[in-house]
Amino acid sequence: MSFKLKKGKKKIHIIVGARPNFMKMAPLYKEFAKFPEEFEIKLIHTGQHYDERMSKFFFDDLQMPKPDEYLEVGSGTHGKQTAKIMERYEKILLKDKPDLVIVAGDVNSTSACAIDAVKLHIPVAHLEAGLRSFARSMPEEINRILTDAISDYLLTPSPDGDENLLVEGIPKEKIFFVGNIMIDSLIQYKDKAMKSNILSRINIDSTQDYALITLHRPSNVDNREGLLIILNAFEEISKSINLIFPIHPRTTKQIQAFDLEDKVKNMKNLHLIPPVGYYDFLKLQMGAKFILTDSGGIQEESTYFGIPCLTLRPNTERPITITEGTNTLVKLNTVDIINESQNILSGNIKKGNIPKYWDGKTAERIVKIFRIK
Numbered sequence: 572m573s574f575k576l577k578k579g580k581k582k583i584h585i586i587v588g589a590r591p592n593f594m595k596m597a598p599l600y601k602e603f604a605k606f607p608e609e610f611e612i613k614l615i616h617t618g619q620h621y622d623e624r625m626s627k628f629f630f631d632d633l634q635m636p637k638p639d640e641y642l643e644v645g646s647g648t649h650g651k652q653t654a655k656i657m658e659r660y661e662k663i664l665l666k667d668k669p670d671l672v673i674v675a676g677d678v679n680s681t682s683a684c685a686i687d688a689v690k691l692h693i694p695v696a697h698l699e700a701g702l703r704s705f706a707r708s709m710p711e712e713i714n715r716i717l718t719d720a721i722s723d724y725l726l727t728p729s730p731d732g733d734e735n736l737l738v739e740g741i742p743k744e745k746i747f748f749v750g751n752i753m754i755d756s757l758i759q760y761k762d763k764a765m766k767s768n769i770l771s772r773i774n775i776d777s778t779q780d781y782a783l784i785t786l787h788r789p790s791n792v793d794n795r796e797g798l799l800i801i802l803n804a805f806e807e808i809s810k811s812i813n814l815i816f817p818i819h820p821r822t823t824k825q826i827q828a829f830d831l832e833d834k835v836k837n838m839k840n841l842h843l844i845p846p847v848g849y850y851d852f853l854k855l856q857m858g859a860k861f862i863l864t865d866s867g868g869i870q871e872e873s874t875y876f877g878i879p880c881l882t883l884r885p886n887t888e889r890p891i892t893i894t895e896g897t898n899t900l901v902k903l904n905t906v907d908i909i910n911e912s913q914n915i916l917s918g919n920i921k922k923g924n925i926p927k928y929w930d931g932k933t934a935e936r937i938v939k940i941f942r943i944k
C-alpha cells in the first residue's frame with residue numbers, strides 16, 4: 572500500500588453528485604455511522620444533479636441526512652462542470668482536511684473530487700472500481716479510468732473489475748472485491764417499494780402488462796437520428812404492450828430540441844412521466860414484463876430482480892449482468908429493438924442468477940476494511 576490511513580478516529584468525506592450516487596452511498600454512510608468513536612463522516616453533495624426529482628427525492632426515500640456541504644455546481648459542459656466541482660471542493664478539502672475521500676461510480680463528480688483529493692495527498696477510495704466498457708467515447712469510461720488510476724482503495728462490485736484493474740497494472744493490495752452496494756439499498760428498501768402506489772398514480776391498470784423504459788446516454792439521445800431510431804421502435808412495441816417511461820431531464824431537453832414532442836405524445840400506450848423516486852422506480856422494475864434502458868445501475872437492479880433487461884447500447888461495463896444475469900445488449904437499430912422485445916413478449920425470457928456478493932452486505936465489508944485501529 573502506498574500509504575497508511577492514520578491511526579485513531581478518521582475524518583471521512585463521502586461524495587455524492589448525481590442520481591446513481593445516492594443509492595450507493597446511503598448504505599455506506601449508515602454503516603460508518605454505527606462507529607462514531609472511529610469515524611467522523613461528512614456528506615458532500617456537488618449539486619451535479621439538483622432537480623428535486625433527481626436529488627431530494629432520494630435523500631427522502633433513502634433516509635439520508637442533509638449534506639454537510641452543498642457545492643451547487645449545476646449543469647454545464649464537461650470542462651465547466653468538472654472545473655466548478657474541483658474549484659469548490661478543493662476549498663472544502665483545504666479547510667476540513669479529511670483523512671479519506673470516498674467517491675462512487677463514474678460521473679463527473681467522481682473524477683473531479685478524486686483528482687482534488689489526491690493532489691492534496693489525501694487517500695481516495697473508489698466504490699464501483701474496475702468496471703470498463705472499453706469505449707473511450709463515453710465520458711463515464713474516462714471518469715472510471717482516471718479515478719481508478721489515482722485511487723488508493725479500489726472497491727470492486729464483481730470479479731471482472733479486479734481483472735481489469737490488474738491488467739492496467741494496479742497493485743493487487745489496492746483491490747478489494749466487496750460486492751455491489753446498490754444491492755444493499757435495494758434489499759433494504761424493496762419491501763417499502765412494494766407498497767408504492769405509483770401505478771395508480773399514473774393511471775395504469777395493475778393487471779395489465781407493461782415494459783419500463785429509461786434513456787439518457789448522450790450516444791442515444793444527443794443526436795436526432797439515433798433518438799428517432801429508438802422512438803420508432805417504442806412506437807411499434809407500444810402496439811403490443813404499455814410502455815412506462817420516466818424521462819431523464821437530458822432526454823426531455825433533447826426531445827424538445829429535436830422537435831419530437833408530438834411524436835412522443837401521439838403514442839397512445841406510451842406513458843411519459845417525470846423521473847420518479849427510488850421506491851416508485853423499484854416498484855416499477857419489479858412489476859415490469861421487461862425493461863428497455865441505457866442506464867448502468869438498472870442493468871444490475873433488473874438482474875437482481877430477475878426481470879429481463881434490454882440494454883440499448885453496443886457495450887456494457889457490467890458484463891456480469893449478461894453472463895450471469897438477465898441483461899441483453901441491443902444494437903441501435905429499430906428492427907433489433909423491436910425483435911428483441913417481441914422475443915420476450917412471445918415468452919422467450921432470459922433467466923439469470925444473482926452474482927456473488929450482491930447480498931446486501933457490501934457496506935459492511937467496506938467499513939471493515941477501514942476499521943484499522
Ligand code: UD1
Pocket residue numbers: 589590591619620621622625646647677678679680710711787819820821824867
Ligand atoms: C450524468 C452522468 C451519467 C449518469 C447520469 C445519471 C456524467 C458525465 N454523466 O449524466 O454518467 O449515468 O448522470 O442520471 O457525469 N439536468 C436537469 N436537472 C438535473 C440534472 C440535469 O435538468 O437535476 C439536465 C441539464 O439540462 C443537463 C443535462 O440534464 O445539462 C445533463 O446533466 P449531466 O449531469 O451533465 O449529465 P447526465 O446526462 O445527467
Ligand code: UDP
Pocket residue numbers: 590591594785817818845846847848849850852853865866867868869872
Ligand atoms: N432511478 C430512479 N428513478 C428513475 C430512474 C432511475 O429511482 O426515474 C434509479 C434506479 O433505480 C437506479 C438509479 O436510479 O437505482 C440509476 O440511475 P441512472 O440510470 O440515472 O444512472 P446510471 O446508473 O446510468 O449511471
